[in-house]
Amino acid sequence: MQQFQVRKDDFMAQRLVTLSSEEEHATLADGEIRLSVDSFSFTANNITYAAAGDKLGYWQFFPPVGEQPLGWGVIPVWGFANVTESRCEQVPVGERLFGYFPPATQLIMQPTHISAQRLVDGSAHRSKLPPGYNSYSRVLHEPTYDPKTEPERMLLWPLHITSFCLWDALKDKDWRGAKQVIILSASSKTSAGLGYALFKDPDAPATVAVTSARNIALVKSLDIYDGVVDYEQLSNINKDIPSVIVDMSGNSAVLNALSKHLGDNLNYCINVGLTHWDETQTASDISQERREFFFAPGHIQQRMKDWGPQGFAEQSQSFMHKAASWSRQWLKVKTLHGLTGLAEIYPDVCQGRIAADEGVIITLDANS
Numbered sequence: 001m002q003q004f005q006v007r008k009d010d011f012m013a014q015r016l017v018t019l020s021s022e023e024e025h026a027t028l029a030d031g032e033i034r035l036s037v038d039s040f041s042f043t044a045n046n047i048t049y050a051a052a053g054d055k056l057g058y059w060q061f062f063p064p065v066g067e068q069p070l071g072w073g074v075i076p077v078w079g080f081a082n083v084t085e086s087r088c089e090q091v092p093v094g095e096r097l098f099g100y101f102p103p104a105t106q107l108i109m110q111p112t113h114i115s116a117q118r119l120v121d122g123s124a125h126r127s128k129l130p131p132g133y134n135s136y137s138r139v140l141h142e143p144t145y146d147p148k149t150e151p152e153r154m155l156l157w158p159l160h161i162t163s164f165c166l167w168d169a170l171k172d173k174d175w176r177g178a179k180q181v182i183i184l185s186a187s188s189k190t191s192a193g194l195g196y197a198l199f200k201d202p203d204a205p206a207t208v209a210v211t212s213a214r215n216i217a218l219v220k221s222l223d224i225y226d227g228v229v230d231y232e233q234l235s236n237i238n239k240d241i242p243s244v245i246v247d248m249s250g251n252s253a254v255l256n257a258l259s260k261h262l263g264d265n266l267n268y269c270i271n272v273g274l275t276h277w278d279e280t281q282t283a284s285d286i287s288q289e290r291r292e293f294f295f296a297p298g299h300i301q302q303r304m305k306d307w308g309p310q311g312f313a314e315q316s317q318s319f320m321h322k323a324a325s326w327s328r329q330w331l332k333v334k335t336l337h338g339l340t341g342l343a344e345i346y347p348d349v350c351q352g353r354i355a356a357d358e359g360v361i362i363t364l365d366a367n368s
Helices: 044-051 147-172 189-200 213-222 231-236 252-265 296-327 338-350
Strands: 002-007 014-018 033-042 077-086 096-101 106-109 118-121 135-138 180-184 206-211 227-230 243-247 266-271 291-293 332-337 358-363
Touching: 002 338, 014 338, 033 096, 033 147, 033 338, 044 338, 077 147, 147 189, 147 243, 147 266, 147 296, 147 332, 147 358, 180 189, 180 252, 189 206, 189 213, 189 296, 206 213, 206 231, 213 227, 227 231, 231 252, 243 252, 252 266, 332 338, 338 358
Parallel strands: 180 206, 180 243, 206 227, 243 266, 266 291, 332 358
Antiparallel strands: 002 014, 033 077, 033 106, 033 358, 077 096, 096 135, 118 135
16 A cells, blocks of 8 residues: 655655555454545645645544654545445445545545445544545446546536535625625636636626736636736726635735725635645735635535535535536646656646646556
């Protein structure tokens, strides 16, 4: 077994850890299953998990293995895995699961709350973590499952669920009284999903996309925003109408400049991701009462209470199917092999050198 790890205090530092044969073939307890991780996506969203690892508990999902694990962490990824050994009668060998995995060749789970299409990992160390991240789809039981759509599902569903929740939260609050929604780091896939949701909603305010100069052409080609500017053109944004900022960048310098430009017409700021994690500053000119850090799992839990689990699944999955279908027009999938492939491309993902219209998939096999 191999596992990809990064330093928690410097996640540009990485290593591949290999377990001994005895550790790799540890005996399963009653009720446990062993999974072979087959494939997963890796995007800027995963770097957000690292940047918020201590604050939001992302380091707790998959403890680092091997010798001297202190200071090292495992960044969770979204992907598919196959059951290769089972001591759980309800989950036989051959099952295929979609969900949250470590970038590793295998994982041992304790399935609970097992239904025809879902199960939950009931491992003790995950019991207090957000339920949405502990839930797995038994894809072979899904009537619409198509292996050909797996890359889009890995790349986009984890991002577009946040897009859906952002759109829903804004709509629920009557857009915070805004006449325009300004989206920072608009070339990110989560931003594109939100832009698509707003574009399809006839009641939504106008949208302004803010992106780097190198991504202007791509963002404009999506044809979902009412306006597109780069980071040097913030003064071109209309400052005379009530505005909401949805910040996917985490770049406080940009936020402060935009806050100063909008003045009293900045109604609210929602901080979502950290695509510019290396430029994040601690200071912010936006008052606490006018901003929030948006945590999608919390919104999901609330909506599951409001609509019921089935109601939430129907509404969110309908959106994600439509958004994924739309994304096929521009998304390019790049496939790499093995955890060594991840190790090679990891610095580029960290430093934002992956093209905005490109998605990275890592495929594994028993010998990776």
